[in-house]
Amino acid sequence: MPAQRDSKFNWAWTVPLFLLAVAVLTLPLLMSQRYLLRVLINIFFFAALGSAWNIIGGYAGQLSLGHAAFVAFGAYTTGLLLFHYNVPPWAGVLPGAIVAAVVAYFLGKLVLRLRGPYLALSTLAFGEIVRILLLHFTEVTGGPLGVTIPFTGRNVWRLQFATEHVNYCISFGLLVLCMFVSSRIHNSRMGYYLQAIKENQEAAESLGIPLARTKNLALVISAILTSALGGFYLIFMTYIDPYAVAGIHLSIEIILVAIIGGLGTVWGPVIGACTLVPLMEISNFVLGGGRAGASMLIYAVILISVVLFRPKGLITLLPKLEGYRSE
């Protein structure tokens, strides 16, 4: 019998989740290895990205293959404001979110009426267009040289620290935010509408569900969260360029995290990131790094295995976390 979807907050989960959060937050105090901290931050970062993408890709079933563009909007807006006007990154995230929201709104109006492969292709094109525009307008964006935030010593205002601990907390906080938004949508009326739309658009429409508006809202929310993560990427990596933040490889990584973990679930992207990021690190270590080549091969093998054996994602190995599926 399918489990019943819960519209009220499930208090039974609060205590374990709280303990988990405490454990995660105290972990860096026990860890002095900067490298390990950065791996964990990467895990949180990609889990959050996957979670944000999931809102439009998993819940609504609209596979956006150009989501890196929204990372770029956040990263570049925050970066340029910081570099030219000394706007602190935690304030610069807001204009980035606005830019992402506006672009997502118009993009949605344009492409969300398309189905299947046409939607995928047009979002793919959108991602590439953004990357190429960032490359082209060198006077504004720095072109292929990108934007570098030089480390000028410890500066709380600009979120610059000698260690990674603050970044660790910020990335964890962003992950919690994305999962919270994702979970709220999942359990709300909008979540039901999205599920119906993903299932059978014609039937959903004949039930009075406003298709365009619902899908568009999902895309805008997803874009806003993704752009915030772009802002974080800037302060974490201190260097951005069009390829790094708007490249196709990033879009693919985001989707992989969500799909491998479990499309349309709250915890899926977390599991996906916990699987993919360490595997990537290990493969870089063992096979000698490089963006192309070995890592792509590993991605491909994992993706094919998951699609063949666990098409609903690795989260199906942990049924308790799969939580509330359809009513």
Next chain:
Amino acid sequence: MDVDLLVPIEPQGAMVMESTAHDNGNILELHHLRKVFGGLAAVDDVSFHIARGEIIGLIGPNGAGKSTIVNLIMGGHKADGGTIMFNGENIVNCRTDEVVRRGIARTFQVENPLLNMTARGNVMIGAMPHNPNRDDAMAEAEEIVERLGLGRVAHHLATNLTVQDRKRLELARTLATRPSLLLLDECMAGLTRAEIDQTLDLLRQFQAEGLSMLVIEHVMQAVMNISDRVIVLDYGKVICGGRPDDVVHDPKVIEAYLGKRGYARAAAAES
């Protein structure tokens, strides 16, 4: 805490419309409706009306344009001409979800449920626009499901239901949207005699509660039994309209169904 991220919109069709100065008692009026696909006029200058509380049967050979008319009313197709007046307002080219919110609902010729949701879930989604609270929507869905005899299969996935249950589910989903006009597209296809009778009883109940209906059917006894008036479509044009008895004996109608030769044969057999 149920976060409602969409502005809830009160449906207008659920309430009986106040009589305006122009209200002539018709819930739906089609005036010179036209729809062309390529070179073919699927709907060609069609005009008829449905009075409030009436059940209109829409019959005609396959390909006559009956489903196209339903799609035009529901906003699935863009009309190439004409108006569709619902409660005095022209709804031609309104978006489908808006049409549903105003109070028109349709069933599909080939049942079109949300397959991976339960029967009750399907109905609940329809009830959600009026019920921001999920529990209220669930309660309304349960009521409708019970009423239409789907109680024992409420928790079954729609993909596992029998044909009759699926047809009932189509009806249940429409009721969840609180319509004042129902467009039923061959809702009795594939049903046994007993099941047809049950469905007819249900439709009469709906009519008694004030629902108006447009019933597209090929099951002739059903249409004649339930309709107050019958309209006959052929090649996109209205060829006849009136009381069921008058229509069924109209030579044009017989010719449309049986063809010229068939009509001649039938006439010869009679004499």
